[in-house]
Amino acid sequence: MFRFGIDELSVEKVIAISQNRLKAELTEEAKEKVQLSRNRVETMGNGNKAVYGINTGFGPLCDTQITPSEVSKLQENLLITHAVGVGEPISRDLSKIMMICKLHALCQGFSGVRLELIERILYFLNNELLPVVPEQGSVGASGDLAPLAHLFLPLIGEGEFWMGDEIVPAKKVLEDHNLTPLHLQAKEGLGLINGTQFILAHAILGIHRMDYLLDLADLTGTMSLEGFQGSASPFKAALHAVRPFKGSMEVAKRITAFLKDSENLANHFDCPRIQDPYSIRCMPQVHGASRNAIDHLKELASIEMNSVTDNPIVISETEAISGGNFHGQPLAMALDYASIAAAELGNIADRRCYLLTEGKYGLPRLLTRHGGLNSGLMIPQYTTAALVTENKSLCFPPSADSVPTSLGQEDHVSMGSISGRKFNQIIGNLEKILAIEILYATQAMEFRRPNKFSEVLEQNFSLVRSKVAMLEEDRVLKDDIQALIDMVRDRAFTVK
Template identity: 45%
Template sequence: MSRPRLLIDGDTLKLEEILQVSRHEVTVELAPEAAKRVQASRALVDRVAAGDTPSYGINTGFGTLAEVRIDRKDLRDLQRNLILSHACGVGNPLPLPEARVLLLLRANVLAKGFSGIRMETLGLAIDMLNKDVVPVVPERGSVGASGDLAPLAHLALVLIGEGEAFFEGVRMPSKQALEKAGLKPVVLEAKEGLTLINGTQAMCAVGTLTQLRAELLADVADIAGAMTVEGLLGSHKPFLPEIHAVRPHAGQKAVAEHLRRILKGSELVETHVNCSKVQDPYSLRCIPQVHGSAREGLAFARRILEVEVNSGTDNPLVFPDTGNIISGGNFHGQPISLAMDVVAMALTQLSSISERRVEQMVNPSLSGLPAFLAKNSGLNSGFMIAQVTAAALVAESRILSHPASVDSIPSSAGREDHVSMGMTAALKGRQVSEFARSCLAIELLVAAQALDFRQPVNPGKGVLAAYELIRSKVPHMDRDRELHHDISAVTALVESGAIREAVKLATIS
């Protein structure tokens, strides 16, 4: 069965389409109009390479060696040497989904037609995507200055038959991977090496998948918060629309509306209408304000990423309409660096307030429920250490929320005297997203246990849907067991989107 097609043209790629490519769900093709632009751009590079006028990256050295003129006979060696010398990344390889996205995003930038790449080279990159030849790219080594030089150099290695690649998930030398896929490496011509490694695609690859996970987690945070509200017999009044109409932040209003839908139809709320409690703790009462501000941060990051994945980030840029080849700074990763710092901070605050809600449930002096939600507490410790684990994850997330975007270490003998640390910000954001996912899984698990003590009275329809899905995978804990298995099971429900989808279906009006 053939996969759906995705046409890339350098201008219209959507974040959700990137997710499809990360999962190897679509066949990528170059749009016909993009092919024409690519050919025109290459024709200009060929004319300049054949002449004697110095042009950066075409017939000169790189960085602080830009004034060194390269003989025409050495232009191929110049491009090959660039790739070999810059492929000095360290650390674990990017996970396959991120490495696929890296390859897609670089192909999409080349498709804009401002890079001067040959159709043969771009075609190989697209063929690699479709035949599941994925470069082995160490995730450390970029300062986000001339873009992600080291990661992109490792990508480019595979195009010339060097380095390593995964073929259908198996790691091997790139020549072998290409051969198994029925592909042949290319010999880079003038400018092509530089074209392949100047850009922000590594930070965007990590950042885009982190952003999409973060948006999922923002919805799950609302669901977890609503479950806790019901488990603790909290008030629904702080979510009434008139409160948020007088402080109309878009994120705050959206969260309050989401909570009202999830909690609609609650029978539990009727059981404590006349209780003596005047106000709930902030971790319940201020969910719209805290979750809402996180959503505002994520909305900012999405806007930046949507622009960046369709931007020309080469240096120099090739403008065939005017005949100009111009050096600039579009490779600088500052927009992505700042955006990913914001994502990390937004997710950390979602984790932080979630951990406080877990404390509200496991602390008998706050919840009115059995200590640590355990039967025969003392003999059983219940969810005591689940809260400790959440606290540990929040503490580390706070450390990782120190911004990378305000840091800079000059490189290239001072030519690159201000750098973005964009890849650092993206990798931090990815790690924080994984911690947030675990924190929310813990809250969902603990909230389900709290709701067990409220039976047979039902919570709101959305809460009930999430509770029933969790209970289909994880039974009530009536005696101590290895909780890490339960946390893993709920984490899988979160990551797959199953919890969000179950609640969405249950709350459709």
């Protein structure tokens, strides 16, 4: 059981909660923290001193004080006016992850919202009432304002929910659940929409996807190595001990394990080749660098998901600090770095696909015995090349850009929402590239028979052949490629 506002979140826990594998609850301890923070807001709200977000306007209107009778309208207007997102809706998984992360942040006891509001969000979460959130519109500072406004419009009876694959007005869904729309009070609208949960949700989902793809890339690379009959020497521990990057050592260790007891390797131990091309030989260095980058993002995301990122932060009955915890730059820069890491895994995998078609060291050109009449596996590498270049174009760092907003009050923004979205686009392309490398690697491995491979490689080879036959003569490969992509996305391959 996970306790909001008390326990530490991690990527694994967020995903487990979102997949209903881990239950999450609101404990009495968390309720007390929330109530104490709310009491502090009400004390400040009843005073004469102007406190940003409690009894003032927002952004450039922060110097305009609001009367107590206008406070509720002010907070509800905030949600309504900021819900200006455009584009396709984000996935329901992302909406749910956003809700989990926001709940945990609000339960820390520094945001000043009412317990009633938190319990309503928890009800949405527990009953799979997932709001519809457009993918575009956040600049990643003052938080992810537009996405979070859409996420929480249903609290006041506005916006929309997902009902299966249909989009249904929130008012109808609330009625069906016998729920009355809430009337927001001081600080609540701001507490809901200030924060980095849109950026963070994309980081969490991307890390979760990359954890598997990093392992899969080691597997597909090893299968290509076996098809190429490359050398195992570049993966010896002694080599990496003298340049001990964590990622490199991990990859070398994993590839060595994948090659254990390989008859194919043993049969060409005395191969006259001195060195293999970089796409084979340098897998520990390249794959390892990507691992290091994802580890860095995971470290920062772990801090962020256990932080309070709205504004102001309620410290006591007399102090609410206006700062910049909502600024997405810490995650934005790391997401851009992670995007390069994901793209490079695809880049080197494409090079291995190409290498296997060159017709060297016992492999037929284009991996077909009957070239000329048959093109073999000439063309799937065109697809990987296209995907690689698309990923390169997506590697422009949005965090290096900034467009002033809010009459110059918000004059530097992170654009981290775009970084997060592009990271996941690149990952989607990487899944396809690795699936196509599996097509090439298994075809090359066929030409090394009757040699046998390690137990884990034979297991994965058989899994591929259960869906995709060896290419003997040219055929339409679209369905074969899609089957492999589906297997990648379903995590069907044994990667440990």
